[in-house]
Amino acid sequence: MTETVRAPRPVAGNLVPAEARGVQLLDGLLVGLGGRHVLLPQAHSSPPGGRDRRIASGPRQKGWGMGKYNVRPDIDAAAEKAGPAIGSRREIENLPSVLWAGEQVDMLASGIYGGGNGLVALTNMRLVFFRHGMMSQKLEDFPLINVSSVQWSAGILMGTLSVFSSGNRADIKSVAKAPGEALSGRLRMLLATANTQVAPPAWGGMPAGAQDVASRLATLDQLRVAGAITDTEYQEHRTAILNSI
Structure with a gap:
């Protein structure tokens, strides 16, 4: 069982070397390395009543949250x-x-x-x-x-x-x-929106297949204007659409 004791408050001229106890000093908290923990008061002055202050350790806060990327x-x-x-x-x-x-x-x-x-x-x-x-x-x-x-x-x-x-x-x-x-x-x-972007002509005589081709060609034109496809890709897709008639 690990034993924890409180060492006497060190006074000037009578400091106890940390090395002698095999401990590591962490901001006033000495943690024993050999199964025996020695708690020394912090260097800060104690509050009234003689109670020593301790550093509270809580859950580690994450600096990056899910869904918060700041990319654009x-x-x-x-x-x-x-x-x-x-x-x-x-x-x-x-x-x-x-x-x-x-x-x-x-x-x-x-x-x-x-x-x-x-x-x-x-x-x-x-x-x-x-x-x-x-x-x-x-x-x-x-x-x-x-x-x-x-x-x-x-x-x-x-x-x-x-x-x-x-x-x-x-x-x-x-x-x-x-x-x-x-x-x-x-x-x-x-x-569905892409397939209905082009309204049928006023005379309503275009077959359903032709309406689909017109819609696909219109979408292709929009992609070209937006710079989403190159001129070569545009011509290849346009030829493929026309050949599908």
Whole structure:
């Protein structure tokens, strides 16, 4: 059993060397190193009544809180909306380096894709999966213009976000349920808005397929104006859309 005793108050000319007791002085508190703790009064004067003051030790305060990143306003707001489910601090701090000019982050979540955990970011232009490791990075993006549909399936705590893009399916797994549901719902809304941006002509004689092509071309034009895609990418996507008629 560890014994704790209070040593006599040292007086001038009769100081007891700390080394002799095998102790370490920490601001007036001597902690024994050999199973015997010796508490000496602090160098400060004692308050009336002879009671010595002690340094109170409490829980260590964290200097960084979940959802408080100070990266840029849109990213900070998205991280705060996602709440404690977000744990991809490194990815969030480096996210601006992979965003396009004029791209704004709407929602964030974390998930597993391609064998690694990373950040899922929904912007006004695309869905991005970003993993920023110590030795390598992984970036997979799905421009909204190429996304045909999205599916969300969830268990009690986690779910899978399935994205159907350019004839392929990508499954982002282990997404926390609340942010995953919110992100998938928002993505569906963006896709629906993109498909209805162009109003049908006044005569109403355009077939449904032609309306879809016109909407996709209009979205493509907007991405080009915003600088989200290069002229080469614009021509490639435009040719692919026209060839699909």
